Amino acid sequence: MRCAVELAARPEFAVHTVSCRDDHRGWSAPEVRTRHGLVLVRRGRFRRRAAGVSTDVDPTVGYVSLPGDEEHFAHPAGGDVCTSISLSPQLWQSLTHDRPPPNLYVDARLDLAHRRFLAASASGDVDYALAEQLLALVATALRRPETAGPGTDEARATTGLSRPGTASPGTDQALAATALSLPATASPGTDRALAVPALSSPETGSPGTYRALVSAAPSPETAGPGTDQALPSTALSRPATRGPRTDSVLVAQARAAIQADHPASSGLFPLAELLAVSPYRLSRAFSRELGISLTRYRNRVRVSRALDRLEDGEPDLAGLAADLGFADQAHLTRTVRTHCGHTPAALRRLLTGAP
Known part of the structure; x- marks a missing residue:
């Protein structure tokens, strides 16, 4: 609805x-x-x-x-x-x-x-x-x-996200299969297990909630050659590695894990292990697909969480830094200023109207 x-x-x-x-x-x-x-x-x-x-x-x-x-x-x-x-x-x-x-x-x-x-x-x-x-x-x-x-x-990054004429063959089907599905180039009928740390819904979810996205088999009305659909998935298993994944699919999987605050998103190496690819491939795919580094994307998500808290008037910047995994308050301040052009204290005033 x-x-x-x-x-x-x-x-x-x-x-x-x-x-x-x-x-x-x-x-x-x-x-x-x-x-x-x-x-x-x-x-x-x-x-x-x-x-x-x-x-x-x-x-x-x-x-x-x-x-x-x-x-x-x-x-x-x-x-x-x-x-x-x-x-x-x-x-x-x-x-x-x-x-x-x-x-x-x-x-x-x-x-x-x-x-x-x-x-x-x-x-x-x-x-x-x-x-x-x-x-x-x-x-x-x-x-x-x-x-x-x-x-x-x-x-x-305006961005490289699958623009017409530039997407690789099968990108549409692979992305429609879902953000965390396997490529649409796998053989028909293959059972595929994958990790799905999905973003929580507004009604029931909370940051860090992991949900398996499960799809039933296509109905006769919707199935057909080239139909975009997701195959059944199971929660929090590593992606199967049959067939090559496009950069679009791999980056979508990484984005979802980072936004859901999956434990493996704490570093490049554990995230690559979760997604069953080499750290080099993951890092290169991210830069090619989004036009920014994986490090900058992860910090961008953390800055967004900081903005959520600052918008609510968060008074404890040291505690905020610790909660979001920054080394200290100075690290938080440097990162936020790099991304937003303002310090956390200035942003809190901008977003709340406080003097």
Whole structure:
């Protein structure tokens, strides 16, 4: 079930909070976009297919929709909550002159812009406070790589997530099989066991919850040659290694493990062991697929958790550093400032409005 709550609407834009409580692995009926749009995930994850390409969407990967795009969705991990922004053609044209990539890496600066935008939406000042934060958010999301800051990994990540014409053969089926499934190139009927540390649902989950995503055999109505579907899985076993995995599938598995705070995500070597690949392959795949290093991605997820706590007014920065696995408060401060451009104390003031 999907529920959309309007946060603000003007002729130039509309903003909705979209909550989904679906729990199905099959693709939805096609939905055709009528306006330019940007979708950012607050909680949960789901899959989107457009132009024959499937993408795992979560708080670190959002997407852009254009008029005429035919979209399909699947929700193998339960519920999710997103911010959906629709823009008029005139506003869109004024903000970007190029056709942007369909998927975008949500770095910590974009995460912060999203949070400040949501705070402005609660202010009641739609025409100034919200409008200014909207422009800042969209400009940050649609920035061209050459305009990003020097030395920023995210400048290269607009992203390499399976764009049409660049995805390797079988990528669509492999991703649709699910974020943590095995490649669609395995032989028919193969039983495949895999690790599924899925993100928790808004209703019942909590950070670090691991759930097995189990799919029944396809029905006669949905099965067929090339049908995207997940085969049965079992919880928390290592992925089977029959057949090569594409970078897209491997990176999706790593992303899910890191976001679910799986114990093996504490380091490159245990994570590679969990995913049954060499550390070198995992590290290289991440850089090729997302345009950033695995280290930076893991820190980006930890910074997001720090922002959650700071948004709630967390007073104990030393305790926050320890909870998130940083060496000390100074390590937390350096990492947060590198990703967001502000110290944790400054971010707490920005996000809470405290003096």
